Each structure stands twice: as structure tokens, then as C-alpha cells.
Amino acid sequence: MATVIENVGRATLSHLDYVGSLSVQLWEGVRSLGSIFPFGGNHYRWKASMREMLDVGVKAIPMVGLMAVCSGFILAMQGASELRRFGALHYVIDLVAVGFTRELGPLLTAIAVSGRSGSAFSAEIGTMRVTEEIDALRVMAFEPTEFVLAPKFLAALIMVPCLSVLSNVCGILAGGIFMFFSTHLGLGLYVQYVLNSIQLQDVITGLIKSVAFATIIAQVGCLEGFRVRGGPDAVGRSTTAAVVKSTFLVIIADAVFTAIFYLTVKH
Amino acid sequence: MSVISIRDLVVEYDGRRVLNGVNLEIEPGETMVLLGGSGSGKSTLLRHIIGLERPQSGSLHVKGCDITRCSQAELKQVRRSIGVAFQNAALFNSYSLEDNVALPLREHTALAPSIIDLMVWMKLAVVGLEDFGKLHPQELSGGMKKRAAVARALALDPEILVFDEPSAGLDPIVAAELDELILLLKQVFHMTVIVVTHELPSAFRIADRIAMLYQGSFLAVGTKDEIRESKHPRIRQFLDRVPDNVAKTSSVEAYFEKYLQTEEVSP
Numbered sequence: 001m002a003t004v005i006e007n008v009g010r011a012t013l014s015h016l017d018y019v020g021s022l023s024v025q026l027w028e029g030v031r032s033l034g035s036i037f038p039f040g041g042n043h044y045r046w047k048a049s050m051r052e053m054l055d056v057g058v059k060a061i062p063m064v065g066l067m068a069v070c071s072g073f074i075l076a077m078q079g080a081s082e083l084r085r086f087g088a089l090h091y092v093i094d095l096v097a098v099g100f101t102r103e104l105g106p107l108l109t110a111i112a113v114s115g116r117s118g119s120a121f122s123a124e125i126g127t128m129r130v131t132e133e134i135d136a137l138r139v140m141a142f143e144p145t146e147f148v149l150a151p152k153f154l155a156a157l158i159m160v161p162c163l164s165v166l167s168n169v170c171g172i173l174a175g176g177i178f179m180f181f182s183t184h185l186g187l188g189l190y191v192q193y194v195l196n197s198i199q200l201q202d203v204i205t206g207l208i209k210s211v212a213f214a215t216i217i218a219q220v221g222c223l224e225g226f227r228v229r230g231g232p233d234a235v236g237r238s239t240t241a242a243v244v245k246s247t248f249l250v251i252i253a254d255a256v257f258t259a260i261f262y263l264t265v266k267h
Numbered sequence: 268m269s270v271i272s273i274r275d276l277v278v279e280y281d282g283r284r285v286l287n288g289v290n291l292e293i294e295p296g297e298t299m300v301l302l303g304g305s306g307s308g309k310s311t312l313l314r315h316i317i318g319l320e321r322p323q324s325g326s327l328h329v330k331g332c333d334i335t336r337c338s339q340a341e342l343k344q345v346r347r348s349i350g351v352a353f354q355n356a357a358l359f360n361s362y363s364l365e366d367n368v369a370l371p372l373r374e375h376t377a378l379a380p381s382i383i384d385l386m387v388w389m390k391l392a393v394v395g396l397e398d399f400g401k402l403h404p405q406e407l408s409g410g411m412k413k414r415a416a417v418a419r420a421l422a423l424d425p426e427i428l429v430f431d432e433p434s435a436g437l438d439p440i441v442a443a444e445l446d447e448l449i450l451l452l453k454q455v456f457h458m459t460v461i462v463v464t465h466e467l468p469s470a471f472r473i474a475d476r477i478a479m480l481y482q483g484s485f486l487a488v489g490t491k492d493e494i495r496e497s498k499h500p501r502i503r504q505f506l507d508r509v510p511d512n513v514a515k516t517s518s519v520e521a522y523f524e525k526y527l528q529t530e531e532v533s534p
Contacts, residue, residue, distance in 0.1 A: 044373060044374065131355055131357060132353045132355055132357035133357050133358075133360075135314075135353065136351070136353060139317050139318070139349065139351045140370070140371050141343040141346040141375065142374065
């Protein structure tokens with residue numbers, strides 16, 4: 001019995017330690033964002049942020065776009081198979097448009113960025129720890145949070161919402177193509193219907209979510225890297241942990257945000 | 268007045284005492300070699316001297332500032348006067364050699380880019396790598412990496428230069444070249460040099476004084492001759508390369524015989 005209590009206590013302390021470290025790192029990350037911007041900030045950090053934006057955002061465009069197109073088709077086809085029975089095929093447009101702007105666009109993007117960039121953040125920082133590069137930064141009077149984390153954090157904060165918008169567009173476009181082939185609905189008219197069915201609030205809630213997801217992915221990926229102890233095997237474990245934990249937290253955060261938006265919106 | 272003053276320094280990891288109340292004074296301009304076997308605590312002491320870790324108790328003054336209790340801003344100020352060449356060089360792999368050396372100059376000084384370029388060339392020339400500035404660390408041999416690490420450590424003209432195992436992993440000729448470089452740097456720049464090593468020829472070549480660590484305590488601190496003539500049994504064992512535990516053939520044989528008998532009995 002004592003062993004069970006000990007184990008529960010140890011696990012609880014370990015989780016509290018993780019949450020505490022994540023909170024401290026988030027605070028330091030937010031504080032160090034000011035040192036990055038080109039006007040008044042550090043020119044070299046801004047350049048590093050641009051490189052990260054290229055990696056996190058621009059290079060992810062084909063993957064996120066393709067994922068969104070496929071998901072758009074899937075959603076449209078699954079929706080159509082049921083709605084057709086009730087003669088409500090035109091509701092596929094609402095399903096795809098609202099589904100993507102509120103939910104699927106930000107979530108799919110977050111999962112893709114978590115797999116691509118969250119793991120890369122963790123592997124890069126973990127390797128820097130193993131090879132004493134983080135120690136070298138500290139003895140050269142640099143803050144690793146400002147030098148390593150801040151450019152990645154800023155890149156994620158900017159690029160994940162941009163990718164979410166791209167995902168929305170691609171997903172909705174896929175729905176339009178489906179509608180064209182199944183009902184011969186013209187693309188212009190389809191866009192008109194889409195604009196009628198979505199509201200600005202849907203887009204804004206999606207973007208708020210994507211900023212939260214970007215924060216989770218960058219902070220968890222970097223924390224897993226900073227916590228690496230030992231050799232190359234520890235880097236591998238941290239990379240896996242970064243993807244698993246950030247994906248898990250993204251879904252939890254999504255549920256919380258959706259509940260908040262659902263409860264606050266007047267029906 | 269000592270440039271580094273260590274008083275009653277106690278370091279523990281998970282309840283295991285690694286440094287047991289050590290005291291040491293390092294004078295300006297001297298080369299102090301911290302000598303000791305594996306696990307003696309010399310690298311731990313070094314990490315505390317360069318402010319990477321904080322001890323359980325005791326004080327560690329660098330240039331009059333107690334780095335165990337000072338603020339982060341004071342610690343950063345102290346760190347700018349210390350150059351560290353890490354055991355594995357800890358060069359930034361994504362940067363060229365020039366960029367590695369230029370990094371502290373770009374970030375901590377307001378020098379014009381042309382002056383920084385000139386200074387980088389000079390630092391690389393001091394260690395004999397002026398023709399390799401465009402290369403990346405992964406394109407260099409082990410000895411070249413160590414020399415590049417020295418060039419980066421010299422970037423801000425530090426008063427204290429620290430080497431962690433400079434000869435580790437190098438062939439005797441390259442190791443001897445590095446020893447000569449350390450002597451040259453001390454002669455030209457009048458720096459205080461601290462070297463952690465367990466290589467006896469290197470220690471006796473470069474040291475003004477040697478501090479011999481054993482199980483977290485200093486056995487002796489003295490000049491090369493004083494250490495060489497010491498009658499302390501542990502120092503004699505270290506200097507005369509006498510092994511601690513020799514595998515006893517008879518006991519090993521008995522173990523295997525017993526093991527084989529158990530294997531025969533069991534089905």
C-alpha cells in the first residue's frame with residue numbers, strides 16, 4: 001500500500017514539476033519575444049526567426065495543403081452520403097465551411113506542425129544539450145531561452161495561424177470540387193454559399209485556437225529538448241515525447257476552447 | 268588578491284557528495300591544473316567555477332564576485348571575463364568557424380562588422396586556423412575543433428581561460444601542440460589559465476601549480492615539483508599509474524565453474 005502511495009506521489013510531483021517548468025519557460029519565452037523584433041530588438045535573432053519561419057511555415061505548405069484537401073474531400077463525401085438521404089445535399093457546403101474554419105483547419109495544421117517542427121525543436125535543442133552547446137551559450141553570457149527558444153516560438157506564433165488559414169482554404173476548396181462533380185455547382189456560386197455560411201467569429205475562434213496550439217507545440221518541443229540528460233538515446237526519447245505530449249495537449253486545449261466558445265456563443 | 272577564491276564548496280547530487288568542502292585560491296596570471304582520476308569531481312568543480320551550477324554550500328568568488336549568490340546580471344558580467352574551451356569543443360554546428368568566433372563579438376560588442384571580421388581572423392590566426400574560417404565544425408578534425416574552441420573562447424579577450432580535458436581524444440602529437448598553444452597564450456596574453464585534465468605529461472608541461480583531487484577533496488595543492496615529490500600514497504599511485512583493483516583470476520574461474528554447474532543441473 002505504501003509503495004502505491006509512494007508511486008502516486010512521485011508521479012504527481014513529476015507532473016507538477018513538468019507543468020511548473022513549462023509555465024516558467026512560457027513566461028521567459030513571452031518576455032524574450034521583445035528582444036527579437038527588428039526594430040529595437042536583436043537583428044541576429046530576427047534573422048534566426050526568419051529562418052525558423054521558413055522551416056516551420058513555408059516548407060510545411062505542401063504537407064498541410066495536401067492534408068487539408070484530402071480531409072475536405074473526406075468530410076464532403078461522408079457528409080454527402082448521409083445528407084443525400086434527407087435531400088439536404090446543399091448542407092455539405094455548411095458542413096465543410098464551418099467544420100474547417102472552426103475546427104479542422106487549426107487542428108490538422110497543429111498535428112502536422114507538431115509532427116514536423118515540434119519534433120525538430122526537441123531534437124535540435126536536445127542535441128545541443130548533449131554536445132554542450134547550451135552550456136557554451138550560457139558561459140558566453142547568452143540566455144538559451146532568448147537565443148534558441150524565442151525565434152522558434154515567434155516562428156510558430158506567426159506561421160501556425162497562417163498555415164491554418166491555408167488549411168481552411170484548401171479544405172473548403174476540396175469541398176467545392178466535390179460539389180462541382182456531384183451536383184455541377186459552379187465554383188463562384190459555391191464560394192458565395194461558403195461566405196454566407198461562415199461568420200467572422202468562426203474564423204477568429206479558429207485563429208485564437210491556432211495561436212494556442214502554436215504556443216503548446218513550441219513550448220513542449222523546446223522543453224523536451226532542454227530536459228535531455230545523457231546521450232543520443234535521450235534525444236530520441238525526447239523527440240518522441242515532444243510529439244506525443246504536444247499532440248495530446250493540443251487536443252485537450254481544442255476541447256477546452258471549443259467548450260468555451262460553445263458556451264459563450266448565443267444559440 | 269586571488270582571481271578565483273573557493274571556500275568550503277560542497278556539492279551533492281541526489282544525496283551523493285561530489286565535492287566535500289574544497290578550498291582553493293587561484294592567483295592572477297597562473298596556470299592551475301586540476302588533476303584527478305575519473306569521478307574525482309574535477310569536472311564538477313570546473314562547472315561551478317564557470318557558473319553553470321550552484322553548490323549546496325560554500326562560496327566561489329571570481330574577480331571578487333561570489334557567483335554562488337550573485338544576481339543573473341552580475342553572473343553574466345563575470346562570464347564575459349571567462350573563456351571556456353569545452354571537452355567536446357561545443358562549437359555550433361550550423362555556423363561556420365568564423366561565425367562561431369564572431370558570435371560573442373557581434374552580440375556583446377558594438378564593433379563595426381569590418382573590425383569584427385579582422386578580430387575573427389586574428390583569433391583564428393592565433394590558433395593556426397586562419398585558412399579554415401569558412402568550414403563548418405563537422406568538416407574539421409578533433410584537434411582542429413579543439414583549437415577552434417580556443418579561438419572562440421579568446422573572442423572577448425577574457426582574463427580567465429578555462430580548458431576542460433584539452434588532450435582528451437587527441438593523439439600525442441596534437442595533444443602536445445595544444446599544450447604549446449596554452450603556454451603561448453599565457454605568455455602572450457598573460458591570462459589566468461585553469462585546466463582540468465588527467466593526462467600527466469600535459470599537466471606537468473603546462474602547470475604553474477597543480478591541485479590534486481580525490482573523491483571530492485584536494486589531496487594536495489602545490490607546484491609541479493612539490494606534487495612530483497609527494498609521498499602521499501594516493502598521489503604516488505596516480506603518478507606511478509598503479510591500478511586499484513586487479514581482477515583475481517582464481518575468483519573469476521570459481522564464478523564460472525559455479526555458473527556452469529548450475530546450468531548443468533537445471534533442465
